[in-house]
Amino acid sequence: NAGGVNPRGCRDALARAAAEAGVELSIGVVLGDDLMERADAIRDRGVTEMFSGVAFPDEIWSMNAYLGARPIATALDAGADIVITGRCADSAVALGPLMHEFGWKDEDWDKLSQGSLAGHLIECGPQGTGGNFTDWQDVSGWDDMGMPIVEVSEDGSFVMTKTADTGGLVSPGSAGEQMLYEIGDPRAYLLPDVICDWSGVTLEQIGPDRVRVMGGKGLGRTGSYKVSATYADGWRAVTTLTLAAIDAPAKAERVAEAILTRCRRIFRNKNLGDFRQVSVEVLGAEAAYGANARARTREVVLKIGVAHEERSALNIFAGEIAPMAISTAQGLTGFYAGRPKVQPVVRLFSFLQDKADTPVAVEVDGKDVPVTVATREVRLDPPATPPADSRDAGPDAVKVRLVELAWGRSGDKGDIANIGIMARKPDYLPYIRSALTEDAVKTYFAHLCNGPVERFDLPGSHALNFLLHESLGGGGIASVRIDPQGKGFAQMLLDIEIPVPAKLAENDG
Structure with missing residues (x-):
């Protein structure tokens, strides 16, 4: 997705660099994300912002749809060595090559979900290999952090690791934190190609810096793209x-x-x-x-x-x-x-655009390549939600800091902060869940959060995900707060004290 707002320009620059180096490359380009030419028609439809409900702006600076993986796979199928896109879902950069390599179809829901999860875990580079990890003391080599690698099988399961002889740490904790980073409802995480259910994902340490990741499910797809205008x-x-x-x-x-x-x-x-x-x-x-x-x-x-x-x-x-x-x-x-x-306030305006009305196109070496993007909405029934266990610590309870019981990571989606909390041991989760109610988290962040708080369960990874609405002062570059992206929210919450049974605290130190 290096093309930014000018994928063809990026292609031309890459072609010149390749020619100067004497390297022959077949270069593909994915187009259609830029919807600026359709701004008047979209405004005339009465489109409103999907979170706040405000009207479409009179003037916009940019407007791009988050495209999916199928156009990338199509370009690779046509022989492209490198594919340049404009805006697309970050995880699609990994899912596209997997669809090409394994021949995954648009209805291979579980495989698409797992492939998207693989992309999600590596999309932020070393943030998935120990960067920003709660247990920072356990991570060596900050000056030379290893980049993440996913070794994906045809069935969608994969092993996450990192480049050899580099800093960093790949563990269920570090990988799990990245899984929770900037997601919404883990049972319905909406991506362009698939509706992901990651609530049952398991992470297993199978060797030094090697974690097996399984259990992602796909529940169909939406008929629309998310569009971000500024x-x-x-x-x-x-x-x-x-x-x-x-x-x-x-x-x-x-x-x-x-x-x-x-x-x-x-x-x-x-x-x-x-x-x-x-x-x-x-x-x-x-x-x-x-x-x-x-x-x-x-x-x-x-x-x-x-x-x-x-x-x-x-x-x-x-x-x-x-x-x-x-x-x-x-x-x-x-x-x-x-x-x-003095700088402009650049505000985000998000809305949904029908896939059928989005002009996705693919070129390889300057020639058009036909691409078929699945546009029909499919909604599969989600599996039954397993009962969640919230357990009172009892009369002999002692209080311990949450960081002793869990890992955590936080991020943003517009003006919404997410905080993922993952229990270090499954036995801790019922006590964490009992203490970290939506009301408790809302109260803890009352000075920052002006909207509701939602909580979601991920039993497979013994984790919780919280969404704090209207908590970032507008979010991103529209905010004038010191932390407009919620990067410190997990660290703040990890300092809260949680009641646990005295025996549990004694046994686990």
């Missing part, structure tokens, strides 16, 4: 200042208040209106933890993020930062980034 929605600026001082957190809060108060006074005088969004976070004082913060510190970084309808208003904000060094708190320093840069 549009400009005002302006944003973020600044950071350092304080090394007595009462540093309180001073930082007051500095922020002074800056914002002064800016608002100037705005009123110029009829500019108020900030549309303000985020003040005192880093080092555990601002991200909200009511769960414990730290007392004498040095902090003050981060102020703001958004406004008018660029001129944020130019005023940018000019009011440096004067605070001589008019507010002693110990204020660290203007390392200089005056904050």
